């Protein structure tokens with residue numbers, strides 16, 4: 001009885017509580033620190049990235065000071081511990097930062113947030129003291145970022161079948177292989193490489209290494225031309241006689257596949273946040289246009305076809321945002337919920353495509369022209385359904401979880 005009246009008291013309080021002045025999604029259960037870093041990132045992005053993003057895309061480069069300023073704001077070290085210069089704010093804060101960055105430019109969000117942050121966490125978890133000082137500190141301080149050398153010409157989704165070999169020669173590991181689709185392949189200051197150290201052991205014969213791009217044996221074969229993310233160097237890399245030592249091994253020999261999959265799991269939450277950021281940018285563009293552009297004597301938004309489309313766009317963005325918030329919270333609370341991260345990325349990436357395509361439709365011909373914001377957003381979002389796990393891989397992971405655990409609620 002006492003419990004029931006306590007519950008009633010709780011219910012009454014929550015019903016009587018003042019309505020939040022902002023939109024639903026801006027007032028969920030965040031700490032003051034999480035909101036502060038989100039708002040700091042938002043101000044920076046709206047002032048210093050949004051006004052220039054289309055021009056940088058056309059020039060296929062962002063100015064160096066942007067990367068430096070992101071470092072000065074501490075955005076590289078959100079997940080890193082204080083003793084290494086980070087702010088140790090956790091996965092939720094990191095994901096909020098990624099969404100804000102993607103609102104300005106998805107490639108920046110992917111480079112700063114998508115690739116580096118979770119691997120900072122990997123380094124914290126598995127790195128030796130030397131590795132943390134040598135590889136982690138410069139990332140946290142914004143002096144460089146990390147590339148991931150995973151995919152190969154014959155192996156993308158089926159990662160465990162990779163062909164790159166690290167062969168033991170005396171006290172060295174000698175690496176030979178070919179890696180493709182490497183974001184930051186020519187500009188990153190450090191990289192995590194996955195290679196086979198024991199082909200007979202399959203998945204359990206894969207090892208993660210920390211390497212420095214531009215060391216002898218690391219050659220950038222070419223910078224790819226691509227649909228979106230044009231400011232980023234996405235490269236093909238040849239590894240020929242690259243020499244590493246035991247000190248460069250990340251985690252135990254033979255444990256690389258698990259370490260990488262665990263990292264990708266976290267990265268997928270980041271990609272979901274990227275998708276929500278891009279979708280929000282497309283939505284804001286479309287809404288602004290629909291409220292100011294007239295056709296047939298009234299504003300576009302007053303036409304039911306457009307108003308309903310915007311309603312659908314906003315609803316899906318909100319749902320995608322809640323999914324990634326949920327996945328990030330589970331991760332932060334120590335539940336490695338692969339299914340929730342996969343669902344968040346799958347749904348959010350499909351939402352980004354729907355929203356950006358709809359935004360372009362609302363702009364009509366003007367949205368199809370090079371130099372329009374929605375044209376860039378439409379191109380940038382497409383890869384979200386491919387990198388860090390294709391939609392098909394994510395469905396496979398979700399299906400496996402459903403087979404193993406049924407429809408257990410998280």
Ligand SMILES: CC(C)(COP(=O)(O)OP(=O)(O)OC[C@H]1O[C@@H](n2cnc3c(N)ncnc32)[C@H](O)[C@@H]1OP(=O)(O)O)[C@@H](O)C(=O)NCCC(=O)NCCSC(=O)CCS(=O)O
Pocket residue numbers: 115147148150151156157158159160181182183184203257258261262263264265336338386387388389390393396397
């Ligand atoms: C398709 C896959 C999901 C297939 O995975 P597997 O069937 O080969 O893996 P398992 O046998 O299930 O697992 C192996 C091993 O790892 C452990 N594991 C698996 N997942 C996790 C996790 N999330 N956290 C912790 N541990 C995990 C699992 O328990 C097993 O351990 P034991 O053997 O039991 O000890 C997988 O291959 C996959 O996800 N493929 C997609 C790869 C991908 O996303 N590639 C993209 C590359 S990166 C990129 O695109 C960006 C590039 S950038 O921008 O430069």
